[in-house]
Amino acid sequence: MQDILTYKNQRFHSLWLRDNCQCPECRHENGQRLHETWQLPADVKIAESRETDTGLWVRFAEPHAHESEFIDAYLTEHAYDQPAAKPETTSLWGSDLELDSISFEYADVISDDRTKLAWLDALISHGITKLSGVPAQAGIILKAVDLFGFVRQTNYGTLFEVKTEEKPQNLAYTPMPLSLHTDNPYRDPVPTLQLLHCLVQAQEGGVTALTDGFEAARILREEYPEKFALLNEQIVRFRFASEDAELEHQDTMITTNTRGEIIKVRINNRSSAPFQVDFDIMPAFYDAYQTFMRIVQGDRCKRTLKLQSGDLILFNNERVLHGREVQAIGARHLQGCYADIDSLRSTAAVLRNKLNG
Structure with missing residues (x-):
């Protein structure tokens, strides 16, 4: 026996x-x-x-x-004794990201299952996709979510308007530039997907900036391992408060799993509460944070594009940082909403099984 x-x-x-x-x-x-x-x-x-x-x-x-x-x-x-290497599903990118590799036509996605699967797989691998030709109509963004899952409703509503407000509760609702960030770091759990649909493009400015947070964190770990360790180990607070919401969560800025793989990035300058790491660590922590943000905002990692009316970007909100490069001039109007990646992965798996017979 x-x-x-x-x-x-x-x-x-x-x-x-x-x-x-x-x-x-x-x-x-x-x-x-x-x-x-x-x-x-x-x-x-x-x-x-x-x-x-x-x-x-x-x-x-x-x-x-x-x-x-x-x-x-x-x-x-x-098998778990000597598990076979699984195909790499994460494609890291920087400022050299080829937009064609993540871009699809909305009409093709809604009419052809193979194109739809390619769209979903691009999100899984690159953390971001772009749809063109989406009707520039209010609420159409919700139909895009219906293609793979369900809207994650927040205190901002089922969807939210990204346009200038007279008394904004968030700097996103101003024409001001926004540094690269992930959304809602003060929530637990964080909405894992975000969609932004351009209804009216800015006359000038309003350029969207994007960075693959996994690639930026990889660079930090390779070039400054001690600084990576600090952002991976030290817990910080994120907070948001308004008349109808008070949200707070504590977590690390860079999260890894037990295999050391980078699985989450949580960065938002506007929502960071005062750091409360140990007194003796504080100077080194600030140095690590500033170094990481220089990488995030730097020429190696940042990719810019100007959304045209009918463009829709979908991205992993725990991986891809987004921001606004220069002040938008004119009646720029985007609609946004949140969703979760588990339903997208499920839809992709079911569709793959169907297409493979």
């Missing part, structure tokens, strides 16, 4: 195999477990196993007797 089994140079623990049994006693037809993992015997052993034409057959020993069959594709996909 054994508690480790080798199949095609991949090792599997007996408890893992028992937990992932695919038989009708263990899995509903919808794929969900019918047993409770925490109730499985931790000392389950394998009494017998053999390779089959389709994969692997396993019999577990008494007193926990059970038989399981696994198809080869299942074990290959979920």
Whole structure:
């Protein structure tokens, strides 16, 4: 009897195999477990196993007797001993971003599933896409969200107007330049997608600036590892207050997962509350923050474009920083809204399965 089994140079623990049994006693037809993992015997052993034409057959020993069959594709996909390298899905970019690689025609996206999938995949890989030819009509932005998911409503409403207001509650509603930032860092969770649709383009100015925050953070980690560590470890506060909302959240400016991969960037000069890191760290923290922002705003990372009437950009709000380069002159009018990336990823996966038959 054994508690480790080798199949095609991949090792599997007996408890893992028992937990992932695919038989009708263990899995509903919808794929969900019918047993409770925490109730499985931790000392389950394998009494017998053999390779089959389709994969692997396993019999577990008494007193926990059970038989399981696994198809080869299942074990290959979920191998954890020496997992195969997964295809790279993140394409970092800087000021050299080719807009053609992320640009699509709205009419093609709504009429052709392959073009729609390419649009969604561009968002997943690059964190940003651009649609042209979207009707310059109020509310059309909501139909763009319907293509992949659901609107994330906030205190700004289902959608919001980006145009000059007499008494703005946010500097975005002025013609003033805006430094590169991510939206709503004072929320938990942050809206992970943002859409901006140009209804009326500025006569002059109002140029949109964009930076891939993952690329900027990569540069910071490579060139200034100690400064990267500070922004990755020190928690700061973000805050927003108005007559009808008071929002606050604490987090790091750069977030990584347990594998060290950069997965979130949270930067907003207008919404940063006074820093409250340790006294002895404060000078170094300011230095790290200012260095990072010089990279974000610098020529290596920043890409600019001027939105024309009918243009719509969709971007990952936890990755791509956006801003306004110079003061807008004229009746510039954009509509914006928020959504979440999980529904977009789901729509892309379902569409991919459909197209692949």
